[in-house]
Amino acid sequence: MSSGRVSRHARIRLTAAVATVCALSAALLAPQAVAADTPPYSETYRPQFHFTPQKNWMNDPNGLVYYKGEYHLFYQYNPNGNFWGDMSWGHAVSTDLVHWKELPLALSHDDEEMVFSGSAVVDWDNTTGFGTKKNPPMVAVYTSAYKNGGIQAQSLAYSTDRGRTWTKYQGNPVLDIGSKEFRDPKVQWYEPTKSWLMTVSLSTEHKVQFYSSKNLKDWKLQSEFGPAGATGAVWECPDLFPLAVDGNKNKIKWVLVVNINPGGIAGGSAAQYFIGDFDGKKFTADDKGTYTPPTGQVVQDFEGTDFGSWTTTGTAFGTAPAAGAVEGQGTVEGFDGKGLANSFHSGDGTTGTLTSPSFTVDSSYLNFKVGGGRHPYESGTVMEQGPPPAGTVLADFEGGGYSDWTTTGDAFGSAPATGTLPNQQEVSGFLGDGLVNSYLNGDTTTGTLTSPEFTIDKKHINFLIGGGNHPTGSANPTAVELLVDGQVVRSATGKDGEALNWASWDVGDLAGKQAQIRIVDDNTGGWGHLNVDHIMLSDTEAKPVSQETSVNLIVDGQVVRSATGANSETLDWASFDLRPYVGKKAKIQVVDMNNAGWGHILADQFTEADTAAKSVVQRADWADYGKDYYAAVSWENAPGGKRYMVGWMNNWDYSGAIPTSPWRGAQSVPREMALRTINGQIRLTSKPVNGLQSLRKERPATASGVTLKSTTKPLIGPAAKGKALDIEATFSLKDADRFGLKVRTGAGGEETVIGYDTTTQELYVDRTRSGAVDFNSTFPGVQTAPMKAKNGKVKLRILVDWSSVEVFGGSGEAVITDQIFPDPASQGVQVFAENGSVKLDQARLWHLDSAHD
Numbered sequence: 001m002s003s004g005r006v007s008r009h010a011r012i013r014l015t016a017a018v019a020t021v022c023a024l025s026a027a028l029l030a031p032q033a034v035a036a037d038t039p040p041y042s043e044t045y046r047p048q049f050h051f052t053p054q055k056n057w058m059n060d061p062n063g064l065v066y067y068k069g070e071y072h073l074f075y076q077y078n079p080n081g082n083f084w085g086d087m088s089w090g091h092a093v094s095t096d097l098v099h100w101k102e103l104p105l106a107l108s109h110d111d112e113e114m115v116f117s118g119s120a121v122v123d124w125d126n127t128t129g130f131g132t133k134k135n136p137p138m139v140a141v142y143t144s145a146y147k148n149g150g151i152q153a154q155s156l157a158y159s160t161d162r163g164r165t166w167t168k169y170q171g172n173p174v175l176d177i178g179s180k181e182f183r184d185p186k187v188q189w190y191e192p193t194k195s196w197l198m199t200v201s202l203s204t205e206h207k208v209q210f211y212s213s214k215n216l217k218d219w220k221l222q223s224e225f226g227p228a229g230a231t232g233a234v235w236e237c238p239d240l241f242p243l244a245v246d247g248n249k250n251k252i253k254w255v256l257v258v259n260i261n262p263g264g265i266a267g268g269s270a271a272q273y274f275i276g277d278f279d280g281k282k283f284t285a286d287d288k289g290t291y292t293p294p295t296g297q298v299v300q301d302f303e304g305t306d307f308g309s310w311t312t313t314g315t316a317f318g319t320a321p322a323a324g325a326v327e328g329q330g331t332v333e334g335f336d337g338k339g340l341a342n343s344f345h346s347g348d349g350t351t352g353t354l355t356s357p358s359f360t361v362d363s364s365y366l367n368f369k370v371g372g373g374r375h376p377y378e379s380g381t382v383m384e385q386g387p388p389p390a391g392t393v394l395a396d397f398e399g400g401g402y403s404d405w406t407t408t409g410d411a412f413g414s415a416p417a418t419g420t421l422p423n424q425q426e427v428s429g430f431l432g433d434g435l436v437n438s439y440l441n442g443d444t445t446t447g448t449l450t451s452p453e454f455t456i457d458k459k460h461i462n463f464l465i466g467g468g469n470h471p472t473g474s475a476n477p478t479a480v481e482l483l484v485d486g487q488v489v490r491s492a493t494g495k496d497g498e499a500l501n502w503a504s505w506d507v508g509d510l511a512g513k514q515a516q517i518r519i520v521d522d523n524t525g526g527w528g529h530l531n532v533d534h535i536m537l538s539d540t541e542a543k544p545v546s547q548e549t550s551v552n553l554i555v556d557g558q559v560v561r562s563a564t565g566a567n568s569e570t571l572d573w574a575s576f577d578l579r580p581y582v583g584k585k586a587k588i589q590v591v592d593m594n595n596a597g598w599g600h601i602l603a604d605q606f607t608e609a610d611t612a613a614k615s616v617v618q619r620a621d622w623a624d625y626g627k628d629y630y631a632a633v634s635w636e637n638a639p640g641g642k643r644y645m646v647g648w649m650n651n652w653d654y655s656g657a658i659p660t661s662p663w664r665g666a667q668s669v670p671r672e673m674a675l676r677t678i679n680g681q682i683r684l685t686s687k688p689v690n691g692l693q694s695l696r697k698e699r700p701a702t703a704s705g706v707t708l709k710s711t712t713k714p715l716i717g718p719a720a721k722g723k724a725l726d727i728e729a730t731f732s733l734k735d736a737d738r739f740g741l742k743v744r745t746g747a748g749g750e751e752t753v754i755g756y757d758t759t760t761q762e763l764y765v766d767r768t769r770s771g772a773v774d775f776n777s778t779f780p781g782v783q784t785a786p787m788k789a790k791n792g793k794v795k796l797r798i799l800v801d802w803s804s805v806e807v808f809g810g811s812g813e814a815v816i817t818d819q820i821f822p823d824p825a826s827q828g829v830q831v832f833a834e835n836g837s838v839k840l841d842q843a844r845l846w847h848l849d850s851a852h853d
Contacts, residue, residue: 058665060631063120118142232263296609314352334571348599373598391538409447429500468527625785654776685812736836746826771822787814
């Protein structure tokens with residue numbers, strides 16, 4: 001599973017121990033409208049050369065194996081809807097890793113279990129007895145996620161007809177250690193010991209275990225690896241394989257891939273890897289040495305008896321630095337010296353700020369240590385809730401009844417609540433004495449509450465919302481919906497917290513329309529309720545109150561840099577790039593505006609330096625630095641000893657909200673993996689499979705020998721446009737700070753920027769203006785990957801599909817995979833240079849055919 005993530009999330013909802021990062025969505029309803037006569041695979045955002053199922057939800061790739069001329073791709077699949085649930089194994093096959101044929105469901109959920117992630121092997125010697133030596137069985141090893149009790153154990157299924165039909169083994173499970181966090185077995189044949197090797201994850205312990213077996217049924221623990229590297233959240237979908245270094249078959253190293261969610265390099269989900277040695281029983285990672293942060297001028301180390309010239313508001317930070325953990329807190333680690341800033345005074349329920357005096361920025365970087373809660377700063381929030389904006393109140397729920405609103409079900413009762421209901425955590429943030437609260441008799445009740453019709457005569461609809469995070473379009477929503485002509489045109493959900501906060505819909509395009517508000521509670525699980533109050537029409541957008549736990553840099557009264565914790569009491573290094581603000585006045589502000597789970601922040605050792613400090617996450621190795629590459633695993637038995645890998649092209653931060661229908665979820669292009677020595681270090685590199693070139697149409701459009709100076713212009717001309725493209729480009733460095741390509745450019749400033757920053761030596765993708773980005777607060781942003789120019793040149797390979805970009809930099813050591821959702825009319829391709837000159841040595845652009853029949 002990574003499907004096990006969701007069970008973890010369910011527990012989070014039940015305990016409210018961690019506030020999730022899911023947005024208080026004021027976006028358009030996520031799933032796009034699909035015309036009834038739209039042919040399959042031609043929908044607005046349908047990938048043309050990435051695998052997607054014709055309909056319904058897909059996540060992790062599973063069971064990757066080559067057999068009798070076919071690459072098998074199984075995958076986590078919901079046969080019953082476009083949302084996570086009823087996890088089963090879907091199935092597709094390909095002869096070239098490019099053109100895929102979707103086959104019937106392989107392994108189905110049933111009354112006892114969901115079928116979580118795993119792998120498949122060909123049992124050539126029939127060690128299981130499931131087939132014959134003449135007709136060896138294909139065996140799937142998967143995680144049984146048992147519905148009664150939540151235990152996760154490893155089970156078998158087998159096929160003797162090339163994977164077309166499957167039988168679950170009667171002796172399941174074959175490996176059960178009694179854990180609820182034990183999943184995603186990757187099995188392979190280990191020739192030196194003539195036995196099967198299983199690599200499997202102990203997810204919440206940040207460990208991988210290795211087991212051996214002679215028959216796939218009886219397993220013996222050999223060793224375990226971890227914790228190591230990035231450990232911000234669960235470890236899932238491990239993979240272990242050998243590769244030759246620089247093509248030298250006499251120098252073999254082993255690669256252990258461990259997918260992590262959240263806590264990846266770009267936030268949320270990501271694929272981490274370790275390089276080392278494996279002796280048949282134990283994996284030993286190469287020693288990367290100890291980390292020494294850059295030296296510099298310490299501006300605040302919290303070693304004094306008070307905060308000195310730094311000022312506080314509220315009570316969260318106390319009156320002086322803490323000497324570690326404070327009362328009621330777990331062990332705090334990773335700070336320097338004796339003191340640190342710690343906002344856990346009196347627990348998570350307190351709030352406040354700690355602010356430095358104003359200073360003139362005169363150094364390149366501000367390095368510091370940060371820990372505590374993962375509640376990022378969100379632009380547009382305010383520090384204190386003022387009065388509501390002027391406008392027309394549609395409902396304030398103060399009258400002791402619902403007036404002319406209509407109810408169904410039993411979640412809302414016969415009248416508004418007057419605050420917190422029995423057995424509910426404290427509800428806050430509502431106005432007056434009444435609010436809608438569907439926790440009546442607990443989370444198990446459901447129903448709807450619908451307003452009478454009204455005319456939209458102002459630019460915004462503002463309302464206060466809290467409660468469960470189950471968006472419209474998910475299986476069982478807890479949502480506020482705007483109905484026009486009976487259709488949902490806007491929706492919002494909670495953030496798995498009882499505090500209400502402002503949400504706002506821009507309804508300017510709906511002026512004059514008749515509309516209704518519908519409040520829906522269709523969820524009986526954890527956080528299966530909603531809190532709503534003060535629904536109003538206004539020409540002014542209501543600003544939500546900050547719920548951040550963050551360290552911010554403030555310049556000219558604006559937050560220009562921000563960092564948050566990782567839901568951990570261990571502090572780690574972070575860094576702000578100060579170079580754009582040299583000569584300006586700035587302040588550092590440590591902010592705790594959150595009173596829910598992990599509602600505190602830790603900070604220490606603010607240091608001005610010439611180079612940036614790197615966190616554990618930044619020092620880890622990543623197969624991909626983008627937002628959308630997770631659960632990456634590789635094919636077994638590939639011809640020629642090749643190692644091909646594929647990842648789920650999505651991120652658990654927003655996977656259920658991406659605007660696609662009738663499918664949701666795509667796989668990356670399969671990639672050929674290699675180990676190369678780059679700048680003295682062995683790195684895992686990847687490149688798109690060669691078969692992708694079969695989709696290239698005729699001859700490419702080309703450009704060469706073009707020098708640009710601080711400008712942006714079309715790459716080649718009218719031919720250089722499209723929604724499905726394969727671009728190769730080589731640049732020679734001159735003095736530009738940044739340069740690269742912009743794809744899917746169009747009206748309204750839409751663009752996805754793919755660039756190289758010479759000042760930081762980083763490849764980057766900026767999707768902040770890439771199209772639809774407002775369905776989740778964590779979606780827009782800039783992803784970066786470290787990459788040094790080679791002999792003064794930067795090489796890029798860019799794959800553009802209808803809803804994604806995959807960028808391969810250098811020798812494939814820097815890869816960034818990001819989803820994008822642009823207007824179909826945005827098809828331009830531009831080349832740019834910022835603050836100086838660059839030479840485009842050569843660019844070649846191919847239009848790609850669809851891989852769909």
